[in-house]
Amino acid sequence: VLQNYVTLTCNVNGGEGSIPAETKAIDEAAGLASFTVSSAAPTRAEYSFKGWSTTAGGAVEFKAGDALKTEADMTLYAVWEQNPLVTFTLTYDANGGTGAPAKQTVQTRSGSGKLVISSTCPTNGDMVFCGWSDVKSGYAKFQPGDTVELKGDVTLYALWVKKNTTPKTGDDGNAALWATLAALSVLGMGAAVVFGRKRRHN
Numbered sequence: 001v002l003q004n005y006v007t008l009t010c011n012v013n014g015g016e017g018s019i020p021a022e023t024k025a026i027d028e029a030a031g032l033a034s035f036t037v038s039s040a041a042p043t044r045a046e047y048s049f050k051g052w053s054t055t056a057g058g059a060v061e062f063k064a065g066d067a068l069k070t071e072a073d074m075t076l077y078a079v080w081e082q083n084p085l086v087t088f089t090l091t092y093d094a095n096g097g098t099g100a101p102a103k104q105t106v107q108t109r110s111g112s113g114k115l116v117i118s119s120t121c122p123t124n125g126d127m128v129f130c131g132w133s134d135v136k137s138g139y140a141k142f143q144p145g146d147t148v149e150l151k152g153d154v155t156l157y158a159l160w161v162k163k164n165t166t167p168k169t170g171d172d173g174n175a176a177l178w179a180t181l182a183a184l185s186v187l188g189m190g191a192a193v194v195f196g197r198k199r200r201h202n
Helices: 172-200
Strands: 005-011 023-027 032-035 047-053 067-068 075-082 086-093 103-106 114-116 128-134 149-150 152-160
Touching: 005 067, 023 032, 047 149, 086 149, 103 114
Parallel strands: 005 075, 086 152
Antiparallel strands: 005 023, 032 067, 047 075, 086 103, 114 149, 128 152
């Protein structure tokens, strides 16, 4: 007895994502049902989706948009290729100071990797170390112990302010310096708090 309908099923084969099965009527003249391979692609951590095979461990036989004809129910299995292992480097620049931490590296297959910023702090004479930034000037974005996510090689630059000198009684000349240092300290603490909140949510 001729089967009137056949179903095409896609098995993500270890990946994630749901691709609905399709059911088509068989063309009586040809004895086959015609399908178009779905353009939807599953995902899998550290792997790249290459196409579809008629066996779980087979090579690619079909890709998105390909025409497929079958006389019976068929299952297609996702074909995966493991991503190459890459290394990202976090470099510290003392930015005029000395004693920058050693470089850190992270290896990943997913396109990004996380590192904890070194607890080693550089020195710079009478300057006070405020933290790290991905630019040479401005405000500290990161502090020792913060977690950063690298999607490539990154350089962090030390940021500095002049060491605080206690003003003498009645000396108004240092008022501006006091105000500047207070503002920088508050901004630096704010950056650390925001980053800490991000780390807790992660």
